[in-house]
Amino acid sequence: MNRARTGLPADPAGSGHTGRQLVLLREGTGRAGAEILRNATGLRMGLSSDFDGSVRQTQPAPGEGMLFERLGAALLHGDPDQARALAHRTDAQTLRVEPERYVRASGLAEGPTVTSAPLADTTLATWGLQATRIVSSRYAGRGIRVAMLDTGLDLQHPDFAGRTIVSQAFVTGLPVDDGNGHGTFCAGVACGPQQPSQPPRYGIAFAAELYIAKVLDDHAGGTDGNILAGIDWAVRNNCAVISMSLGSPVAVGDSYPHVYEQVAARALAAGSLLIAPSGNESQRPDTIAPVEHPANCPSILAIGAVDQSFAVAPFSNGGLNPNGGEVNLAAPGIAIFSAAPRPTLYQTASGTSMAAPYAAGIAALLAEANPTARGAALQTLVLQSFLALMAPARDVGAGLVQAPQ
Amino acid sequence: MSRVNIAVAVAEDARGRIYEVAAACRALGLEHTSTLADVGVLTGSVEFHDLPKLRAIPGILAVELEREFRSGEFRAGR
Numbered sequence: 242m243n244r245a246r247t248g249l250p251a252d253p254a255g256s257g258h259t260g261r262q263l264v265l266l267r268e269g270t271g272r273a274g275a276e277i278l279r280n281a282t283g284l285r286m287g288l289s290s291d292f293d294g295s296v297r298q299t300q301p302a303p304g305e306g307m308l309f310e311r312l313g314a315a316l317l318h319g320d321p322d323q324a325r326a327l328a329h330r331t332d333a334q335t336l337r338v339e340p341e342r343y344v345r346a347s348g349l350a351e352g353p354t355v356t357s358a359p360l361a362d363t364t365l366a367t368w369g370l371q372a373t374r375i376v377s378s379r380y381a382g383r384g385i386r387v388a389m390l391d392t393g394l395d396l397q398h399p400d401f402a403g404r405t406i407v408s409q410a411f412v413t414g415l416p417v418d419d420g421n422g423h424g425t426f427c428a429g430v431a432c433g434p435q436q437p438s439q440p441p442r443y444g445i446a447f448a449a450e451l452y453i454a455k456v457l458d459d460h461a462g463g464t465d466g467n468i469l470a471g472i473d474w475a476v477r478n479n480c481a482v483i484s485m486s487l488g489s490p491v492a493v494g495d496s497y498p499h500v501y502e503q504v505a506a507r508a509l510a511a512g513s514l515l516i517a518p519s520g521n522e523s524q525r526p527d528t529i530a531p532v533e534h535p536a537n538c539p540s541i542l543a544i545g546a547v548d549q550s551f552a553v554a555p556f557s558n559g560g561l562n563p564n565g566g567e568v569n570l571a572a573p574g575i576a577i578f579s580a581a582p583r584p585t586l587y588q589t590a591s592g593t594s595m596a597a598p599y600a601a602g603i604a605a606l607l608a609e610a611n612p613t614a615r616g617a618a619l620q621t622l623v624l625q626s627f628l629a630l631m632a633p634a635r636d637v638g639a640g641l642v643q644a645p646q
Numbered sequence: 647m648s649r650v651n652i653a654v655a656v657a658e659d660a661r662g663r664i665y666e667v668a669a670a671c672r673a674l675g676l677e678h679t680s681t682l683a684d685v686g687v688l689t690g691s692v693e694f695h696d697l698p699k700l701r702a703i704p705g706i707l708a709v710e711l712e713r714e715f716r717s718g719e720f721r722a723g724r
Contacts, residue, residue, distance in 0.1 A: 391717065423717045461717040465653045466679060466689045468715060473682035487715045499708035500655040504685040507658075511684065534713065594717055 261301070264315045264327065265634055274315060275308045281327050282306065284319045314631060359549040362578055367443045368549050369430075369573030373599055375445050375606075378644040382446025382605035387432055388475035388513075389598075390468060390485035391424030393417045393455035395582035398425060399438045401451070408453040409474055411467040419582050420459030426590060427486045428453065429580030431598035431605070439587060443579045445602025445644070452480050457487060465500075468535075472504055476513045481608045481615055483508065483515045484601030486594035488533040490522055495531070497538045497565045505540035512615035514623070516601045518593030519545040519568050520558035529636075531561035532568060539565035542620065545637055546574020546596040553636040557593055560635045570627055571637035572599035600642045610645045651712035652676075652697070654688040660705030661686045667705045674699045 275286040284306040301307045301318040308315045360368035408417040433444015454471035457463040522530030536543035545568040546554035560567035574596035581588040627640035679690040
């Protein structure tokens with residue numbers, strides 16, 4: 242961004258913020274958002290559709306704001322107090338107010354930006370690790386127990402050699418060993434090694450202690466009884482993070498299940514944070530399915546998926562239901578590279594199942610960085626660790642989850 | 647009558663006596679599979695027509711039929 246041309250102030254404090262404010266409006270607010278923001282802030286509001294789309298013309302001068310009505314967002318260039326007042330409004334149209342950040346043309350070294358070219362895997366790290374700022378993080382999940390509730394793990398996979406792994410099978414008649422691949426993949430994303438036997442690096446919390454609960458059979462199916470038993474086991478073992486890439490579809494209008502919500506609330510109170518995928522039932526742009534069970538519980542974090550350009554993945558479910566049915570955060574979920582059971586060792590896959598372990602791995606890093614933050618406190622930290630995206634909160638929640646540095 | 651698998655959430659103020667609650671459920675027909683004391687849940691199976699009786703037991707917060715889950719299937723990688 243050319244600061245002279247846009248009239249932006251320098252960034253003497255090095256905050257990374259421009260002094261302008263981004264406002265996310267509720268879906269469907271449309272052009273009415275201009276009047277709402279004008280009344281709320283006193284700024285002169287323009288509509289981006291009234292211009293030809295050039296950067297110069299859509300950049301608001303001091304005292305002005307610009308509504309990008311097709312995006313459901315606005316950029317305000319006014320007194321920060323006005324924006325702060327807006328953030329405290331409780332009307333239904335204003336969903337979120339964020340300080341605008343400076344972005345760079347190449348985000349790879351400095352972290353991702355919302356205007357970069359699509360990210361790609363390099364010999365150093367997968368695109369997902371770049372997007373979530375894993376490689377530059379000083380944290381590795383040291384001393385943190387992370388439970389993976391899934392199809393198990395290839396316990397002899399070379400990338401997990403030497404790791405602390407505690408495992409338990411909750412599927413009758415099956416060992417913990419992963420006969421499907423889903424569990425090994427998800428464990429790889431959340432807790433894979435810093436230096437895998439074959440590059441690139443694909444895992445996040447490489448020093449975390451792994452608690453592997455096989456709650457899904459080798460066809461990747463399971464029941465409440467197995468999953469609740471797995472959660473109970475993880476809580477009993479003081480796992481700070483419980484990642485469960487599983488779900489069951491719900492309909493628009495469905496409420497969350499009370500048993501799971503009680504379990505999740507009790508897990509939080511005991512110091513365990515539950516994370517689940519939003520689900521893969523959407524076929525965008527035509528059909529958006531609601532966040533599935535159990536991610537639709539208010540006490541469980543629901544994670545949607547984005548691609549290498551930070552666009553919402555076409556299959557990623559959205560926050561259509563209230564009271565827990567919202568997407569909380571987004572994470573990489575397209576063309577994700579991770580571990581596979583021997584002899585394959587590695588594979589690339591897409592899904593919100595791949596996105597949820599990103600949030601789980603980052604939660605482990607945050608838990609290491611904040612030793613007293615567990616349960617609800619850790620959940621709050623995770624929810625505060627994001628890069629705002631130009632996508633509806635319905636689909637990506639607060640934004641793209643980011644690692645602590 | 648059909649037998650159904652269920653999960654039972656024990657109310658917060660009854661978690662300290664979860665084994666008594668489990669015994670009351672068994673007396674009303676619950677074939678008790680497990681007690682998940684750390685999260686306050688009982689699992690098992692019961693005749694469908696006995697569900698209202700279970701829900702009326704003091705100390706029970708919710709009784710729900712068991713769901714089936716699956717992981718998100720792998721999708722084409724790239």
